Amino acid sequence: MNLADLKVGQRGTITRVNGEDSLALRLMEMGLIEGEVVRLLGTAPMGEPLEFAYRSSRLSLRKQEAVRVEIELVKDST
């Protein structure tokens, strides 16, 4: 499962970021690292990009970038 699979309101715990290219590195620099809990807050009017919340950060990614971040679904998240 990855960040792009989340439904609005659901949370996931990051297990890893795939790849070692500059995109993977940028995602990690932005704090998307193993153990972080990320929630899908919403999407842009046309369905993309997605808006994620973790701690006090709000980050927007397209699905193409979001699939790089693997997660485990947090069960009781609505």
Place this chain on the structure above:
Amino acid sequence: MRIALIGNPNTGKSTIFSALCGVPTRIGNYPGVTVEKKIGAYRDAQGEVQIIDLPGTYSLAARTLDEQVSVDVLLGRQADIPSLDAVIVVADATNLDRNLYLYSQVRDLGLPTLLVLNMWDRVAQESIEIDLETLKKRLNAIIVTTNAARKMGIEYLRIAIRQAIEAEMDSTPSPLPKPLRERAIEVQQWMATLSVKEIPLPWIERLILDVGNQGLEIFAKNHNLSELPTKITAVRERLAAENCRVPTVETKVRYQWIREILADVVRRPLHEQLTWSDRIDKVVTHRWCGMLLFALVMFVVFQAIYRWAEPAMTLIEWVQAIAGESVCTVVPPGMLRSLLVDGIIAGVGSVMVFLPQILLLFLFIGALEDCGYMARAAFVMDKLMTRLGLSGKSFVPLMSSFACAVPGIMATRTIENRTERFVTILIAPLMSCSARLPVYLLLIGTFVPATTWLGGWVGLQGLTLLFMQSLGALIAVPIAYILRKTFFKGDMPPFVMELPPYKWPSLQVLFFRVWERVLAFITRAGTLIFCTSVIVWAASYFPADRSKIHQLETARENLETELSALPKSERTTDPATLAQIALLDSQIAALASEERVLGGQAIENSFMGYAGHAIEPLVRPLGWDWKIGVGVIASFPAREVIIATMGTIYSLGGEVSEDDQGLRDALVHASWPDGKPVFNFPVALSIMVFFALCAQCAATIMTIQRETNSWKWAIFTFVYMTILAYFGAWTAFLLASNFT
């Protein structure tokens, strides 16, 4: 004392800079690259402190030009900035985890480093607790908390800056793994055998860590180390074997370190809290509301620019008229008076009159940017922009180009992907910049009826302005598409963008931003436009013989003085006086009409007249006469010059009658030799379309050359836009002529 200021984007770094230094003392570019260099200074009891504001960045891993320059300045590699005494890292207190990443990178460079936790007021608002004392101990650092928007903590910051300079160097070890330091020492020793001046270890570490940046090649070239890239690659392979894979090892160990440092220091609610900023976002990025709001914001901005600036514009026009009249009372008719009144006052004044609108536009763009809406606009528009092969990140540079393409093109530096950046640069000049505004305002104000609906809130003139402002952007859509399919093929670059929390725009930051732009505009009006006005005046004044016209002027003014000595006709009943007034009036009118005829002949026999006639066959299909052609030629260096040129041509041409108030009337009364008016709606539209699409701006062309580092793309832009403008104007003229 020389201090660098660095921080993640959206941490309030600019606000801290303004609070510390006020207006920057120097703004420019770093030599050879196009990263903005902003330097300010302040004095305290111990003397002057210079602050170098570095571009906002999440990391020192140099992938963009901005990051590269920041690293260079911090390492003392930037030739024009001597070594630093300390570095201030500005962090968003509510986002310590992510902000400490940059802090740990900066600290590893070995300079005295001061940590500022800005937006401290939000920490409590978001129910976060931070144990400052423990954090200070663990980081072994000086930490200042500020709320720069309210100027809180700035005095402490000044004191802390002094303390940081004098404090002992932080000796806590870098979180980077041991093997990296060992390899860096090896590289340093290898360089020493090649008698290269000793390079500090942090610098070598960054060369090893930053995979895929151009810094390495440049470094190798500058130090004559052609084997260095191979050497570094070997080092990276060896590090991978030692379980330190570059570059991912850096994020891994630094975030590990940050977690250890922040354990029990930052207590926050288990899950991220929905803030009022998120609630605003629910509306702003909503499926329908978001789009509607975006359209509404744009509509209000352009309507407001048109309406609110009116009183200030009237005032400037009035000052200009007074200045012209007072020169006339002192200087007798002749070349000097003509130069002063028709050349300088008319030329510069007609550009200055648009200052209020330009000020408003920059104010709106600055406020939207500072409050956080611009990032949402990029978020909302991204999907649309991807259809053109661009991203939401191109949106802000393109939006800024509505004020001026030069800062807009410069703002593309934040786009990491070259393809996307170049396409954005090439279409940015199509966005309707503030210099086009005067042309639209003049022609719309004169030739579009002032019909209004809904109690004056929606006006035809405002709608036409909105259309003209959008035209370039609409045309940019197919152009971007074509560019992405031809010269700039390639995959969609990634999109990673922070959405900062909404905040009230900082008035101080806003003020300085508007002030900078307005100053730049006035400087341009004072230099470039001043020179062009004088040159255009001279080209329209010489070589025709104007002595007869000046004689007529003197005669007419003598009669006018005589007339003004008499009582006003409505105040007297004396038949003799009335007869005399009528006689003088008719004599003055006769002289004025003779002046007009001679003036028209004189301008046709001037250098400008020759040039205009030469290109007339070319511009006739667009509905233009030779005078408009002259105006367009003269405005290729800077488009706003058209107004000044027209002002000069028409007042010199003698077509401005005694009761005319200004250029608008001159345009209405301009006529072809057969008496038909030159200007009507189709002609006005054709001129506006030409200006909307043409690259008439030397500054933009030079900026494109600098930013793309090639004349090829600069010339390409100029050529494609000029062709587009010509055929666009032609089409507009034909369509408008057939439908009106």
